[in-house]
Amino acid sequence: MTIDYKYLSVGDTVCTPIERVFNSSIGAVSGAKIRVTVPPGVFFKSANLSKGAYNTLENYWDLGTLRKNQFENGNICWTVGNDCLLPYTFTFDVFTDSGAACINNDLKSLCIKIDALSDCRVNLYKRITEINVDHTIRFYEDTILVNAINNPITLTLPEPNTVYNYATQGGTQWYIKILNLDNPVTLVTPSGKIVDMSTIGDSINTYEFTLVGQTVLIQSTGTNYIIKRS
Numbered sequence: 001m002t003i004d005y006k007y008l009s010v011g012d013t014v015c016t017p018i019e020r021v022f023n024s025s026i027g028a029v030s031g032a033k034i035r036v037t038v039p040p041g042v043f044f045k046s047a048n049l050s051k052g053a054y055n056t057l058e059n060y061w062d063l064g065t066l067r068k069n070q071f072e073n074g075n076i077c078w079t080v081g082n083d084c085l086l087p088y089t090f091t092f093d094v095f096t097d098s099g100a101a102c103i104n105n106d107l108k109s110l111c112i113k114i115d116a117l118s119d120c121r122v123n124l125y126k127r128i129t130e131i132n133v134d135h136t137i138r139f140y141e142d143t144i145l146v147n148a149i150n151n152p153i154t155l156t157l158p159e160p161n162t163v164y165n166y167a168t169q170g171g172t173q174w175y176i177k178i179l180n181l182d183n184p185v186t187l188v189t190p191s192g193k194i195v196d197m198s199t200i201g202d203s204i205n206t207y208e209f210t211l212v213g214q215t216v217l218i219q220s221t222g223t224n225y226i227i228k229r230s
Helices: none
Strands: 002-008 013-022 029-037 042-049 053-055 060-066 071-080 088-096 110-118 128-131 143-147 153-156 173-180 185-188 194-196 206-208 215-220 225-229
Touching (some): 013 029, 013 060, 013 088, 013 110, 042 053, 060 071, 143 153, 194 206
Parallel strands (some): 002 110, 128 143
Antiparallel strands (some): 013 071, 029 060, 029 088, 042 071, 053 060, 173 215, 185 206, 215 225
């Protein structure tokens, strides 16, 4: 199954629930273990198990002997050490002294995949939007993640005067981060210019992104837009 924690960064906790371990054989089984293939980027934090203990050196839940029709459950938790390695995929296999057992009606393994938007990909600003088609930026968005894997993308800014407070002399600003640049990504202002670390006279009403991972901070001045960081 897939668990979506949405936001993860270093130090956070993710948990992999195991809802039911059941002995459906004709008698007791000994040496029951659930072995976990642990992905890079996390390390063991704690385990809440109805029976037995978790072996942190070899990464398995040691259930010992299970009598006929006995069932157990548990929850194993992990600390995020490197969020750049997301998503995390945990694989589980069951073994007994008599050999391999089964998971989910004879499927030999079960995966739990942890999906998240990580702190490594973008700082944890509020109101994050991920887009893969043309998009008109809204004043209440803070961070726009752009994935151009399938087609070119045009990002259209609002009129600069509509997102500028003349009383406080402050303009709305956005972080725009490029996740994929297989196709061109263009930023467009409907009026004024986009000033990219240069004079207004040298600027035009478009801005082309050039690097995967590039993060641009853009802010309205009431008449134009200023690239404050690129």
